[in-house]
Amino acid sequence: MTLRDDIETALRAWDAYERQRGCPAVIDYDCAPTDVEIPPVADRIDAHARFTDLERRAHAEDQPHLADRVGAHLAYLRALLGEHQPLDAYVQATQGCTAAGWTDDYITACRDRAISAIGACGVTWGPDTAAHLDEAEGPVPSDDVPDLIRAAATEIEPTVRRLTGATADYDLTIERVDLDVYWAYWLDGAGSKVRLRLNQRNARFTAVRLRQFAQHEILGHALQAANWSANCTRNDVPWVRLTSVHAQQQVLMEGLAQALPLFTAPDDEPLTTRIRVDHYLQLVRAELHRAINTGTSVADCVDHARDRVPFWKDSTIADALTDRGADPLLRSYLWSYPAGIDWFVALADTAGPEISGTILRTAYQRPLTPADLAQLWPSGPRIGGPGTPDTP
Template sequence: MRLRDQVEATVRAWDAHEAARGGRQVIDYDCAPPEHPVGPASSRLEVFEQLTAYQQQAQADGDAAVERTVRAHLAYLGSVLGQRPELDDYMRATQGCGTAGWSEEYILELAERARQALADHGIGWNASTGDELHQLYGPITIDEAGERVGEEAAKVEPIVRELTGTTAPFTVKIEVVDVDDYWSFWVDGAGTAARLRFNKRTASFTETRLRSFAQHELLGHALQCSSFSQTGTTEDVPWVRTLTTHLPYQSLLEGLATAWPMFTTPDDERLMTYQRVTHYTHLVRAELHRAINAGHSVRECADHARARVPWMSAREIGNLLSDRGTEPMLRSYLWSYPAGTDWFMNLAEQADAPTIDKVLRTAYHHPLAPADLAELWPAGPVIGGDGSPITLRRPTTV
């Protein structure tokens, strides 16, 4: 059995072990699902030792694709087992990018663009902004969203397929669950079959958010991972085909999924306002991600959050800090949202047409790490930011 397949088998056994003990799932999407279920590993330590041996073998073989994946698995599993690496080291090992952050000037520029987009709809910048936006976007129920998400995706699917060149089929099973976790919705799956879960404890929908959601979850994650599966089962690929949230492909997956409306429906004014606000707030979350891991106090971080986003609730701030500060999976995975969103938003607005075409087509053929994206667009911004000190604000400033 080749080393890639050994790693996949071990990761599937690790995933089964976590499922048996009620832990977090490991595999987010299996691009080459086996015919029969895999039995669980005996322990996390057994998995750690197997992965360590695989890393040594990959280094000896010069197998960079497998070594990169195993390194990420070891960093995450080590954290699950009690290690707490420094944030930048942890992110470079798992997400494949640094945590240098974005400059004050850049964040204020994004804030001004978001503020102007809101003002164009008669919405101010204050504690009630979130509620006013919710009304502007047109509230709908979770049941309505579940019934209509497929229709909304179908409207844009031909554009996404034309831009990416993918011919992969995909199906989606929708479930409504009640889970005490940070997420509002989640796509996972295997082969060409995806599962979309709505978490009624945290999810809320509007007409505008539904349009973004359909592109993000169905045409982003479900179709993209099905496309990877098509590649992974028809070509002799070097990459490990069991995808997880702590591998260095998440900046691609979350960034492009978030930015898709910039490429597909740029004339939708309300959706473009949603994009501006989302881009800005992701970078604010990145500031807080860095700050809580650098030892700044909860009070300092909360004050900064309210200064940057005056409509951010205490519940959201509290969850944001605990998720990014203490939970091994989220401490890694949630960094991919600001890192990837910023890169793909800039790709949509600054890159030339041939570059955009090359990136989008490659991005639906096989997974790309930040280093791969940088090769496709060398003039693009540094994923994870090009360097800025952590400077926290008080609620009297933006």
């Protein structure tokens, strides 16, 4: 067996262990599903020993991409075992980029752009912005959501396939769940089979959000992962064929999925307005992510969040701080959202069609790390921020 195959076997064994304990899965999408049953690891120490050995092998065989991937799993395992690395080191090891953050001037400029965009929709900035924006977009009855999502995806899918070169089919199942967790929707799967879960506690849809959601989850994630899987069927690819949200492909996946409408529907102003607002909100979440991990008090974080986003509820702020400060998985994974959307918004706004076209097509052929993205666009912004942010 190759080193890649041994890494995948170790991942399946660790994933089986975590799932049988009722803990978050290790594998989110399986691009090379198999009927071979892999026994679970004995415990997390066993998993740590296996990945430590695999990391040594990767360095000995001069396979830095595989060494980095194994390093992400080791960093997350150590966090599960109680180790608390400084944020920048932890994010660098897992997501593959810095957690340097963005300056106040930059974040304020993104806020001003978002305010200008919602103003064009007749919505003002203040405590009621979220509610008024939902009203302007047109709320959608929850019972109609699954069919409307499919219809929205079908309408824009030819454009996405043209831009990305994706040719794979996907078989989508939509489930409703009611869970007390941070996410409103979650996608996972294996091969061409994709499962989309809608968390009824958090999921709220408007006509615009439906179009955004269809591009993010179905055409941004499902089609992309299914196309990776089809590539694995045709070719003996050198990369690990299992995705994990604590690993380096996630900046690509979440960044492109969030910003995809800027490439596919740039003239859909209500939809691009949502992207501009989300870009700003992710940068504020990044500020809180850094602050709560670098010694800023909860009170100061709350005051800063209220000042930055007057329409956020206290429960929203509390969840943001808890997730990013206390949860080993989310402390890594949630950084991929601001890091990813900021880079891909810049790509859409400034790179030009030749560079952006190459990146979109490559992104649907194989997982790309932040280092891969930087190599494809050397003059692009630093993923994870340029640093020198102001502390809340």
